[in-house]
Amino acid sequence: MTKEELIEFEKEIAALFNAGKIRAPIHLYYGNEEAIIEVFRAIRAQDWVFCSWRSHYQCLLKGVPKDRVRDEILAGRSISLCFPEQRVFSSAIVGGVLPIAVGAAMSIQQRGEDAMVYCFMGDMTAETGIAHESIKYSRNHQLPIRFIIEDNAKSVCTDTRETWNQPRLTYEEVNDEYISYYRYETKYPHAGAGVRVQF
Numbered sequence: 001m002t003k004e005e006l007i008e009f010e011k012e013i014a015a016l017f018n019a020g021k022i023r024a025p026i027h028l029y030y031g032n033e034e035a036i037i038e039v040f041r042a043i044r045a046q047d048w049v050f051c052s053w054r055s056h057y058q059c060l061l062k063g064v065p066k067d068r069v070r071d072e073i074l075a076g077r078s079i080s081l082c083f084p085e086q087r088v089f090s091s092a093i094v095g096g097v098l099p100i101a102v103g104a105a106m107s108i109q110q111r112g113e114d115a116m117v118y119c120f121m122g123d124m125t126a127e128t129g130i131a132h133e134s135i136k137y138s139r140n141h142q143l144p145i146r147f148i149i150e151d152n153a154k155s156v157c158t159d160t161r162e163t164w165n166q167p168r169l170t171y172e173e174v175n176d177e178y179i180s181y182y183r184y185e186t187k188y189p190h191a192g193a194g195v196r197v198q199f
């Protein structure tokens with residue numbers, strides 16, 4: 001999937017949402033295409049991908065057919081897209097997938113499998129206690145997991161840096177064996193596509 005194809009898919013979903021064809025929340029990306037494509041260069045078929053409420057790009061880049069992703073979104077499941085066959089799992093609970101991803105990585109390590117876990121999270125999720133514990137545990141036990149922190153500077157409408165009175169986020173610009181960090185500026189609201197229900 002190219003940057004243009006990802007953007008095209010989002011445009012189609014935005015139009016469907018604004019036309020009232022999707023009667024559940026959607027969360028769009030925009031602006032992070034090059035960064036996420038770069039992350040996916042390392043991700044193989046046997047690897048697991050864990051995501052949040054915004055996971056359509058990950059599903060597409062993991063190889064889920066476009067029509068299947070669209071059908072699930074049309075069925076109202078945009079915030080929890082799960083495709084076991086392609087090993088993509090999402091949860092709309094802030095921090096919800098983190099311990100599950102850590103558990104999957106523990107299982108891979110214990111069985112000696114050739115697989116990795118890639119766990120995506122937003123900037124505010126990365127500041128929560130559960131993220132700090134999950135990352136600490138993974139590092140200390142050298143688990144086969146990588147956390148990707150996607151910084152759009154906000155949590156819904158709240159400024160993450162202002163919330164914590166912390167001009168530099170905990171994992172800002174950290175790129176090592178366990179963390180990948182990137183920043184992006186979206187053109188969409190947190191939820192919705194700018195016309196119908198949004199926040």
Ligand SMILES: Cc1ncc(C[n+]2csc(CCOP(=O)(O)OP(=O)(O)O)c2C)c(N)n1
Pocket residue numbers: 053054092093094121122123124125126150152154155156190
């Ligand atoms: C436990 C829990 N609390 C609150 C929410 C509401 N909520 C949904 S997304 C979100 C914002 C999280 O911000 P961030 O981690 O930066 O993600 P992004 O900006 O990528 O949406 C919040 C507070 C939730 N889904 N789960």
Ligand SMILES: [Mg+2]
Pocket residue numbers: 122123124150151152153154155156
């Ligand atoms: Mg954010």
